[in-house]
Amino acid sequence: MIPARVAVLISGRGSNLGALLDAAEAPGYPARIALVLSNRPDVAGLELAAGRGVAARCIDHRPFARDRAAHEAAIHAALTEHGIGLVCLAGYMRLLTPFLVSAWAGRMLNVHPSLLPAFPGLDTHARALAGGVKLHGCTVHLVTDQMDAGPILAQAAVPVLPGDTEASLAARVLIQEHRIYPKALRLYASGVPGAYDGAASLASPLPPLAFTP
Ligand code: GRF
DSSP states (O other): OOOOEEEESSSSHHHHHHHHEEEEEHOOOOOEEEEEESSSOOOHHHHHHHHHOOOOEEOOSGTTTTTTHHHHHHHHHHHHTTTTTTEESSSSSSSSHHHHHEEEEEEHHHESSSSSSSSOOOOOOOOOOOOTTTTEEEEEEEEOTTTTOOOEEEEEEEEOTTOHHHHHHHHHHHHHHHHHHHHHHHHTTTSSSOOOOOOHHHHHHHOOOOOOO
16 A cells, blocks of 8 residues: 655644654554645744654745735645645644635544534633533544534543643643544545545444543
């Protein structure tokens, strides 16, 4: 099987990128990280990618001002130029327009730091603490035009412990993100279970990849 060429889109630290890079080195992994794009310059994730010999580029959103479509056209051009087959959003802190979402429908994954559909959007850990939930976690899902609402590929749960702060909870969740994102990409890139859209996924649901109470 020829590994899928994957682009990872980041905005910062890139710890999920690191987990994907590590996983993709394993023999037989069905994807390889061929490109890293950041919308911010000078972020740790770009250095990480370059240090691992992966093509790494910043396509800064700021020169595009409010022209999101033009920024996304530049991203799409870079993805095409590098022969990318799958896109992984990993801490990419820009809302996408329908243009990029539809261009990559079924070929774009995201990791989100909550047990979706709970806590879509930002500040998930603070909201989980404020809500008093006992379980929190993370989700890998396909990106659709509804924010943080696409078909779920994998989830992992963690306990919320007495005395947790936003930082301690985020750290516990992040460990699970690093476990499930490479697993979800492995399954998705190898075509298991083959289709995640519409009736096909309802007829043949993917069992959860990980559940860590
Ligand atoms: C992760 O918690 C991810 O779920 C969220 O942003 C964070 C990015 O972390 N969307 P990193 O850049 O992968 O370290």
